[in-house]
Amino acid sequence: MKKFLGIVSVLLMITACTSGDDSNDTTEENQNPDSTSFDRSAMLANWADGIIIPGYVDFNQKVEVLELATANFVSSPDDLSEVRKAWTEAYTVWQRVSMFEIGPAEVVDLRLNVNIYPTNIDLLESNVTNGDYNLALASNRAAKGFPAIDYLLYGLGEDDAEILAVYTGSNAALYRQYLSDIVVDIKNLSSEVLSQWQGDYRDTFVNNDGASATASVDRFVNDYIFYFEKFLRAGKMGIPGGVFSGNVEPNNLETLYEGTLSKSLFLEGLDASQDFFNGVSYNGTSQGESLNTYLVTLNSVKNGVALHSIINESFDTTRASVNSLESFKTELENTPPINFLEAYDDVQRIVPLLKVDMVSAMSIRIDFADADGD
Amino acid sequence: MLFKSSLNNNLMYKKCIPLFVLSILGLTSCENDDSGNTITDNTITVPATYSFERDGSSTVSFSGQTERILMAEELITAMIDFDNTDTQALLDMFANENTPFTNEDLNASSKSVKSKVAASTDYFSNAAATSATIRTDFETWMMAQVSEVFPARNTVATEGISGQIADGASTRYVNAKGFEYNQLVNKGLIGGLMLDQALNNYLSISVLDEGTNREDNDIDLVEDGKSYTTMEHKWDEAFGYVFGTAPDAANAIVTLGDDDSFLNKYIGRVEGDEDFTGIAQEIFDAFKRGRAAIVAKNYTVRDAQAAILREKLSEVIAIRAVYYLQQGKLAIEAGNFGTAFHDLSEGYGFIYSLQFTRNIDTNTSYFSKSEVDKYIATLSNNNGLWDVTPETLDMMSTTIADRFDFTIEQAQN
Numbered sequence: 001m002k003k004f005l006g007i008v009s010v011l012l013m014i015t016a017c018t019s020g021d022d023s024n025d026t027t028e029e030n031q032n033p034d035s036t037s038f039d040r041s042a043m044l045a046n047w048a049d050g051i052i053i054p055g056y057v058d059f060n061q062k063v064e065v066l067e068l069a070t071a072n073f074v075s076s077p078d079d080l081s082e083v084r085k086a087w088t089e090a091y092t093v094w095q096r097v098s099m100f101e102i103g104p105a106e107v108v109d110l111r112l113n114v115n116i117y118p119t120n121i122d123l124l125e126s127n128v129t130n131g132d133y134n135l136a137l138a139s140n141r142a143a144k145g146f147p148a149i150d151y152l153l154y155g156l157g158e159d160d161a162e163i164l165a166v167y168t169g170s171n172a173a174l175y176r177q178y179l180s181d182i183v184v185d186i187k188n189l190s191s192e193v194l195s196q197w198q199g200d201y202r203d204t205f206v207n208n209d210g211a212s213a214t215a216s217v218d219r220f221v222n223d224y225i226f227y228f229e230k231f232l233r234a235g236k237m238g239i240p241g242g243v244f245s246g247n248v249e250p251n252n253l254e255t256l257y258e259g260t261l262s263k264s265l266f267l268e269g270l271d272a273s274q275d276f277f278n279g280v281s282y283n284g285t286s287q288g289e290s291l292n293t294y295l296v297t298l299n300s301v302k303n304g305v306a307l308h309s310i311i312n313e314s315f316d317t318t319r320a321s322v323n324s325l326e327s328f329k330t331e332l333e334n335t336p337p338i339n340f341l342e343a344y345d346d347v348q349r350i351v352p353l354l355k356v357d358m359v360s361a362m363s364i365r366i367d368f369a370d371a372d373g374d
Numbered sequence: 375m376l377f378k379s380s381l382n383n384n385l386m387y388k389k390c391i392p393l394f395v396l397s398i399l400g401l402t403s404c405e406n407d408d409s410g411n412t413i414t415d416n417t418i419t420v421p422a423t424y425s426f427e428r429d430g431s432s433t434v435s436f437s438g439q440t441e442r443i444l445m446a447e448e449l450i451t452a453m454i455d456f457d458n459t460d461t462q463a464l465l466d467m468f469a470n471e472n473t474p475f476t477n478e479d480l481n482a483s484s485k486s487v488k489s490k491v492a493a494s495t496d497y498f499s500n501a502a503a504t505s506a507t508i509r510t511d512f513e514t515w516m517m518a519q520v521s522e523v524f525p526a527r528n529t530v531a532t533e534g535i536s537g538q539i540a541d542g543a544s545t546r547y548v549n550a551k552g553f554e555y556n557q558l559v560n561k562g563l564i565g566g567l568m569l570d571q572a573l574n575n576y577l578s579i580s581v582l583d584e585g586t587n588r589e590d591n592d593i594d595l596v597e598d599g600k601s602y603t604t605m606e607h608k609w610d611e612a613f614g615y616v617f618g619t620a621p622d623a624a625n626a627i628v629t630l631g632d633d634d635s636f637l638n639k640y641i642g643r644v645e646g647d648e649d650f651t652g653i654a655q656e657i658f659d660a661f662k663r664g665r666a667a668i669v670a671k672n673y674t675v676r677d678a679q680a681a682i683l684r685e686k687l688s689e690v691i692a693i694r695a696v697y698y699l700q701q702g703k704l705a706i707e708a709g710n711f712g713t714a715f716h717d718l719s720e721g722y723g724f725i726y727s728l729q730f731t732r733n734i735d736t737n738t739s740y741f742s743k744s745e746v747d748k749y750i751a752t753l754s755n756n757n758g759l760w761d762v763t764p765e766t767l768d769m770m771s772t773t774i775a776d777r778f779d780f781t782i783e784q785a786q787n
Contacts, residue, residue, distance in 0.1 A: 369586070
């Protein structure tokens, strides 16, 4: 009997001593989670075949259109509209695939190669005028990709005439060459990643369907949350809004030179994040196994409400509050930018839902921590 | 010694295993918790001083906290340096931009005061807008000091007029409502920086146990190139906001009260009130015991110490708020406006700091931001401190004391 009581108290302690949350929230997992009742493999297949590969196909096509538009522009630089449109469309689709930094994209560091912002103008200008640059060098990452194109298409002069003048002036050939080269660089990287996914990597990814720190689900859920927290939340809103430093930094907005797109690029990334959570296919016409259906299967409940519903509502609330903002640039002119920061707070509220509640229900370990210490 | 970087890729935990191990550890520690303050668990060795070592090297580190306290010291000194300060200098000191400090080490530091004001994980990670509003309050006070008070340096302060006013042998420089902006910044930072960071960030379970901190601490997995585990370091950082400028941190209790112009100083003041004598030792001991519990991997005891610290340090703020309200009341009754304004400016800062306190029963502050804002609006109404009545000050004192475990009589001397 004594032994029995001991076992019971150990079991009680599991609850008492591991609910390490200061808040009054409770996350109740179902009493006897049976990980085999959810088909992780089907979810991985839906991710790969329904979302990731079609996403890269579309991204690759948009980059090809940009490549063509760039070629047309540099051969007769008299109108910026076509190449700007192609850049906007490719940059927008990039927001759909940015989170997939696993496997081929991780190997080539796709995200760091195509979207470091703000671009380093001094480095870029020195590359242009020297004409002798190796875009494969890590040190050149801050002078290429979409943000560098932003500068080259919108930031070289006060108005379109001044910008066009650069492409016909004394260094015209150098600027034309650099613009073409950095577009081709994106193209090479994106087609490399796509071909790997269309090749062996798809099966490697889908077949690694276990439940361990190195399994595809565990790894990619980490990558997904990392993207959401660092690149969507912090990169696009938190850092420019001065959340961490206390200083508003409008020069750290995405599309600094174009000036208005940063809000819609954020929203595209938010939509992509929610669609991924719900397993919505890239073309938007169907839905498959997903983090959402996984939580449904686990019957995860937080404060009496289904966790998957809480997460979707939080995404919807966030979208509404960001939608109601003026352009990010305009919002950041307020001191302090309260509306912008309140919308940021909505974005932030999604983080613990994913990073604490969801992963705990799925028994997935978070393998990264905030580096924001002393 | 294990290093995180070399292990990261090889560690493959299944969550159920550490949970099971923890639950057994938890069983031991939860039982001990019932026995009161004395540590009966032999596995926890509480040292006589705040000294902890691993393989012969100290594992205690809080240089970032020391730097921020020193930055805040330069800032509040500059606020009354009429001859050498301008608005930009104050804002630069707040944000550590453009090498604003006389201490070159601070200029070289990557830290700033501003980035950690109203920045705790528990209170502000979902409240960036509120955080920005609070940071703006501090900047507004700094700018107003230069724009309102500096030009009135040699003006006699009267109702609605900024200037100087005698407080016994001292001269106070106040705004048109009788407030000393330097005191608002000074006492406001005690809550906004030190208390919030210590109680709601570094002593928070969500920070101490973030990511793999527990698993790493369980196997003594130290940070890359360091002698401490992440969890040990977080705890030390809380300690640093209280004792970070003590000449001998291990024996920081010896110089308590003399080491800074912020939390350390006012723990010392409360300790000096015989109604609260012993509180300093309780705080120091809780820091030591909690740190020793981390070394012993006893997280229940650790969290019990965090609760003590939250309670005691919050109480320090409330006691000082009531103390200054009462001192101000006495001075107003005696017609000593200069003295009253000085006390009530300090009181304003401590009331402002109440929004960063931590009630361990509710896990929120003892006074909400809107309650604090209401008090401040009351003090600032019309001609501000020139108009404030003893009844108002008594009412505020009563409300504050009632939410804590002390009386006005205990706090007022």
